[in-house]
Amino acid sequence: MIPTTALLNIQGLTFHRDWQVILHDVNLEVGTAKWLVLRGGNGCGKTTLLKLCVGLLTPTTGTLTLSGTYSYLGHLNGIKPTQTLAGMIQSLPPNGQTSAKNLAESLGMTAYFDVPFHQLSAGLKRRIALVQFLTPKVNIYIVDEPLDNLDPASCHLVWQLLAEKVNHGAAILMAHHGSLPFQHPAIQEVFLDV
Secondary structure (H helix, E strand, O other): OOOOOEEEEEEEEEEEEOOEEEEEEEEEEEEOOOEEEEEOOOOOOHHHHHHHHOOOOOOOEEEEEEOOOEEEEOOOOOOOOOOOHHHHHHOOOHHHHHHHHHHHHHOOOHHHOOOOHHHOOHHHHHHHHHHHHHOOOOOEEEEEOOOOOOOHHHHHHHHHHHHHHHHOOOEEEEEOOOOOOOOOOOEEEEEOOO
8 A cells, every 4th residue: 555645735726817716625635546536517617726736827825735746638639730759759858758658559549640730630639639638657647538539439448547656656637527537545535615
C-alpha cells in the first residue's frame, strides 16, 4: 500500500468574477494514490477550480498549495493546428519520446502520426492531447473532462491509463460532468453547487 501524502491542499478558497461568486469556501485535499472527481452542473466552478489549481486564475480568498510536479489538460487541447503527433513527440525530452510513442500506439494513433492536428476529428485531437498530458511522470494529473469526444473503446483505455497512474502512486484531480463510466477504489467524488 502506498502511503498518502497531500499533494494539493485547498482551504477556504473563494473565487469571484465580476462580483459573481463562482466558488465559495472550498476545502479539499488530494493525496498520493487518490483520484478526486469534481462533479456538478454547468457553471458550478469545476473548470474554474482546476484553473486555480494550476495558477491560471488567482483565488479571491483562501489558500491553495500544490506540491510536487503536475500535468494539466483543460477543455482546449493546447496543440498548434499545424502540429503533427510525430512532431509533438519529437519535441518532448528524449526520455519521454518512447513512452509517448507507445502511448500513442496504444490509443490507436499509428495511422495519424504525420497528419496535422487541424485535419483530425475532435476525438483524435483529444487523444493526441491525452498523449501529451499522460506522458510525463508527475505527482498529480489535473484534467478537465478527459473523456470528451472519445468513443467508448477510447474512454475505456483512457480510464485504464488514469487508473495505472493512481495505482503507481500519482494523484488525479479531474472534472467530469456525467456519471462515472467506470469505477476505481481510489475515487472520491466531490459535488460542487452552482
